Amino acid sequence: MLATNSERLEQIxxxxxxxxxPCFVDQLVPEVAxxxxxxxxxxxxxxxxxxAQTCCGQPAFNTGYWDDARPCAEMFLRVxxxxxxxxxxxxxxxxxxxxxxxxxxSSSPLxxxxxxxxxxxxxLSEFLVKLAGVTDVGATFxxxxxxxxxxxxxxxxxxxxxxxxxxxxxxxLTLIEMSRFDECCGFGGTFAAKxxxxxxxxxxxxxxxxxxxxxxxxxxxxxxxxxHLQGILGKRNAPARTIHLASILAQEKT
Amino acid sequence: xxxxxxxxxxxxxxxxSADLVHREIILHGxxxxxxxxxxxxxxxxxxxxxxxxxxxIKWEAVNxxxxxxxxxxxRVIAHGxxxxxxxxxxxxxxxxxxxxxxxxxRTVVKSKSMVTEEIHLSPALEKAxxxxxxxxxxxxxVQLRNEPPYHIVTPAMHLNRGQISELFREKLxxxxxxxxxxxxxxxxxxKLRRAFFAAEMGISGANFLxxxxxxxxxxxxxxxxxxxxxxxxIHVAVTGIEKVIPRLEDLAYLWPVLATSGTGQPITxxxxxxxxxxxxxxxxxPDEFHVVLLDNGRSKLLADxxxxxxxxxxxxxxxxxxxxxxxxxxxxxxxxxxxxxIGSVLTPHLRGISDFQHLSxxxxxxxxxxxxxxxxxxxxxxxxxxxxxxxxxxxxxxSERIMFRVWRYIILHPRIxxxxxxxxxxxxxxxxxxxxxxxxxxxxxxxxxxxxxVPLPSESFRTRWRKGLATN
Numbered sequence: 001m002l003a004t005n006s007e008r009l010e011q012i013x014x015x016x017x018x019x020x021x022p023c024f025v026d027q028l029v030p031e032v033a034x035x036x037x038x039x040x041x042x043x044x045x046x047x048x049x050x051x052a053q054t055c056c057g058q059p060a061f062n063t064g065y066w067d068d069a070r071p072c073a074e075m076f077l078r079v080x081x082x083x084x085x086x087x088x089x090x091x092x093x094x095x096x097x098x099x100x101x102x103x104x105x106s107s108s109p110l111x112x113x114x115x116x117x118x119x120x121x122x123x124l125s126e127f128l129v130k131l132a133g134v135t136d137v138g139a140t141f142x143x144x145x146x147x148x149x150x151x152x153x154x155x156x157x158x159x160x161x162x163x164x165x166x167x168x169x170x171x172x173l174t175l176i177e178m179s180r181f182d183e184c185c186g187f188g189g190t191f192a193a194k195x196x197x198x199x200x201x202x203x204x205x206x207x208x209x210x211x212x213x214x215x216x217x218x219x220x221x222x223x224x225x226x227x228h229l230q231g232i233l234g235k236r237n238a239p240a241r242t243i244h245l246a247s248i249l250a251q252e253k254t
Numbered sequence: 255x256x257x258x259x260x261x262x263x264x265x266x267x268x269x270x271s272a273d274l275v276h277r278e279i280i281l282h283g284x285x286x287x288x289x290x291x292x293x294x295x296x297x298x299x300x301x302x303x304x305x306x307x308x309x310x311i312k313w314e315a316v317n318x319x320x321x322x323x324x325x326x327x328x329r330v331i332a333h334g335x336x337x338x339x340x341x342x343x344x345x346x347x348x349x350x351x352x353x354x355x356x357x358x359x360r361t362v363v364k365s366k367s368m369v370t371e372e373i374h375l376s377p378a379l380e381k382a383x384x385x386x387x388x389x390x391x392x393x394x395x396v397q398l399r400n401e402p403p404y405h406i407v408t409p410a411m412h413l414n415r416g417q418i419s420e421l422f423r424e425k426l427x428x429x430x431x432x433x434x435x436x437x438x439x440x441x442x443x444x445k446l447r448r449a450f451f452a453a454e455m456g457i458s459g460a461n462f463l464x465x466x467x468x469x470x471x472x473x474x475x476x477x478x479x480x481x482x483x484x485x486x487x488i489h490v491a492v493t494g495i496e497k498v499i500p501r502l503e504d505l506a507y508l509w510p511v512l513a514t515s516g517t518g519q520p521i522t523x524x525x526x527x528x529x530x531x532x533x534x535x536x537x538x539x540p541d542e543f544h545v546v547l548l549d550n551g552r553s554k555l556l557a558d559x560x561x562x563x564x565x566x567x568x569x570x571x572x573x574x575x576x577x578x579x580x581x582x583x584x585x586x587x588x589x590x591x592x593x594x595x596i597g598s599v600l601t602p603h604l605r606g607i608s609d610f611q612h613l614s615x616x617x618x619x620x621x622x623x624x625x626x627x628x629x630x631x632x633x634x635x636x637x638x639x640x641x642x643x644x645x646x647x648x649x650x651x652x653s654e655r656i657m658f659r660v661w662r663y664i665i666l667h668p669r670i671x672x673x674x675x676x677x678x679x680x681x682x683x684x685x686x687x688x689x690x691x692x693x694x695x696x697x698x699x700x701x702x703x704x705x706x707x708v709p710l711p712s713e714s715f716r717t718r719w720r721k722g723l724a725t726n
Binding site for chain 1: 264267268271272277578579581582583615616617618619620621622624625638641642643644645646650654655658659661662664665666668671675678679700701702703704705706707708709710711713714715716718719720723724
């Protein structure tokens with residue numbers, strides 16, 4: 001028998017969470033997930049990583065191939081069926097589970113499961129601030145940082161302040177606001193490849209607003225945006241570097 | 255073979271997105287727009303509540319379109335006007351052309367109307383030997399340049415004063431020095447005043463059709479709309495069937511919300527209600543008043559319960575202005591009458607999914623459009639729905655369909671997924687070690703060509719987890 005959702009959320013008190021690592025984080029920027037584990041453990045949670053997980057299905061879903069995305073969603077629901085709380089270092093993949101699974105599975109018997117799992121799946125900063133009730137995770141990062149609000153986190157999950165609340169509590173960190181911080185960086189999944197020139201132009205504009213802040217680092221809650229932006233900054237030999245929020249929060253005093 | 259709409263879009267978007275002069279003009283224009291809209295919204299006691307109210311009004315109208323349109327027609331006829339139902343652009347153009355020839359019309363003055371752009375009315379009239387004057391300043395400018403409007407609200411947004419001054423010197427033979435806006439406007443006015451008084455027919459659009467009173471509501475800023483609709487002896491209003499609203503008092507919400515979203519104004523300079531031809535004893539107004547109600551694919555959209563709300567659109571332009579894609583590729587790249595997010599959602603319905611599906615993909619799905627839409631159309635999710643419809647209709651590329659089928663197989667098998675990932679990273683590391691990132695042999699070249707290469711760690715997270723990270 002599965003426990004009800006509210007009973008499950010109470011399990012947080014037991015300090016156990018399941019980690020959902022987006023496929024591109026797993027394959028391209030694993031340190032972001034390693035840092036996520038570090039933070040969760042530091043604030044007192046046991047972390048479980050169900051190894052049968054692969055991808056939430058978003059690439060196919062966003063490109064219109066819902067029939068290919070659906071079995072991925074169903075597999076995801078099976079893999080995390082027994083998870084009390086799922087934490088993910090990505091606003092975009094959390095959005096896929098919480099906002100889009102119910103629509104993708106609208107005529108599937110798994111729809112109710114999808115809605116329930118969506119309610120207990122959280123983006124990392126959201127989990128820390130709203131559920132764990134922590135804003136100071138004991139991090140030290142003596143650098144200037146500017147924050148880019150990734151679209152899915154901002155507009156699908158309404159995550160406005162949580163990442164900033166966490167950043168403000170980091171020792172030594174100076175936060176500099178960039179203009180149009182909520183304008184898309186131009187990543188957009190397959191958009192970045194299908195419409196390379198538009199994507200790169202949008203990235204260029206973002207790189208310019210980053211440069212205008214003079215910050216050493218630009219951070220966000222999504223590695224996908226940051227991979228794109230790092231590619232743009234790298235090509236321009238710009239001094240600013242990208243860093244995932246988790247990698248800032250994981251830094252301790254050396 | 256001529257290029258398809260999709261190929262033209264890719265080319266034009268690539269050129270425009272790299273055009274830094276263009277980017278600066280647009281960003282400069284939109285920065286002052288952004289500030290004006292923020293001030294405008296702040297004037298509302300509760301902007302979100304106003305949006306919800308407008309959404310409700312449009313929902314009610316669109317979901318009872320038949321009833322409100324018939325009510326509107328009945329009232330217009332009672333005022334002495336004529337109503338013509340046009341199934342498509344051709345029918346609409348023919349009606350107006352025939353009316354013009356019956357009445358001996360040789361000159362037409364037009365106020366701004368995107369529906370007339372949609373049905374290519376001006377070329378149709380000009381082919382019949384009728385001189386057509388666009389009298390909205392922006393429209394006048396793009397007409398002189400032989401261009402379609404760049405933006406549904408701001409047709410000449412892409413031009414600066416210097417370019418307009420040069421255009422007027424060349425095309426109007428006006429002796430203009432410098433680029434003083436007052437002087438430019440005066441030059442256009444000198445030309446247009448004569449046209450207003452020569453024209454036998456004035457053509458306008460309509461921002462709203464008020465069902466309970468049989469009035470059309472016009473929002474304009476230059477006064478040209480009032481001249482077009484009252485000076486010539488015939489007035490024809492051409493509009494889409496979705497513009498109907500139930501009650502006159504609904505304008506108390508829609509007028510200010512439209513103006514605020516469109517330009518940041520509390521209300522447009524001229525808000526006009528027109529209800530028919532001149533009545534005996536009235537000092538001005540046309541002898542004849544015609545309303546052309548255009549379907550042109552709209553009733554098909556009405557039948558689609560999932561996307562019906564796209565008909566809520568009041569054409570304020572807010573979704574274009576905030577759209578980062580629009581900001582970088584500009585209005586002309588779309589190759590459509592309606593640009594930006596609303597155009598990308600709507601055009602496949604008006605002109606076919608197979609020819610215009612690319613527009614639904616030309617979005618990062620950032621959702622900025624949805625966040626500003628004054629009637630709360632879920633724009634970016636409709637782009638997703640269009641993509642799903644395209645994939646379902648089988649109009650997407652075969653290579654892509656195969657790719658996602660293979661991808662699905664990999665994703666559904668965790669071991670194969672892990673192995674594929676490992677193999678891909680190994681191969682790419684080898685390739686990039688030889689300096690081949692972004693080259694023709696790089697499978698990631700569309701990513702790596704204009705971005706520095708993606709990182710390729712030797713171990714995935716799952717490997718690191720198994721190697722010791724797992725112990726709490």
